[in-house]
Amino acid sequence: MTTAAHVSSATDQLAVTDALYRFATGIDLKDRDLLASSLAEDAVSDFRAAAAKAGFEYPVLEGRDTIVSALSTSLTSLDTTHSVSNPRVTIDADTARLEAMVEAQHVPKNNASMHYLMKNRYDVQLIRQGDAWVIKHVAIDNVWRDGDPAVLAGV
Template identity: 70%
Template sequence: MTISPSSANTAADQLAVIDALYRFAAGIDQRDQRLLASSLAENAVSDFRPAAAKAGFEYPVIEGRDVIVTALTAALAALDTTHSVSNPRVTIDGATARLDALVEAQHVSRADPARHYLMKNRYDVELARAGDGWVITRTTVDNVWRSGDIAVLSGI
């Protein structure tokens, strides 16, 4: 099979779009603020409200790369997390893209590793081209299902 240059660029862009979400997840899980920041546009918006509402609590919309990095780092400081991304679907339109993916997020209390909260979330991600790669401009997270001890998310 021969891949034309235009389809090769599309495939490379699709992988680069998905990589932005991988950097986001890995930055959280590895407590790597630089990696997390690399996934986000300067004016990025993170909206966890749909998922939070289903879990029974409120979480504000977070705006700005530095604010998002600081807020997520602080909110998850008492937890060990693992985020697994699956079923990514990418649509590219010039210098913008959309990504829909499922993300399973395990949250484990660092103080008591027997306590956890597991969530399967649908991520609706908007991205912009940034040089050779892509950065997230907006993420909306909705919950599909959840199990475990919700108090873990509060660091309790």
């Protein structure tokens, strides 16, 4: 592989990872435009496995606008922080797969003494859209959790 090919590959790997950073930061900052910038128009978000381990059902969300609206609405009463680690990227032309660990802290705005912390495994499929990479499908499963899951219900 030539130096130019290595640089191109590294640039794509960073850009793929940036899509997940935009997703997580968009949620945390409650920035709908940033969150939307991470998603393909027909994106799918599947949080069912993680939700089941927390003791509740959450539907598969389909479409950028639906995902942005649902996440923005369901997390309104919470302060959240998402920390992304251990990203592993595989690129095949204009598609990519990203596996990462994401630690998500949830704290009610009206009760900082409560929390629900989740360590989740993200399996993300992405597509190249112009100069950017965007999430086509994200499946989230929970590895471990701590705190009160009622926090996610806005309690």
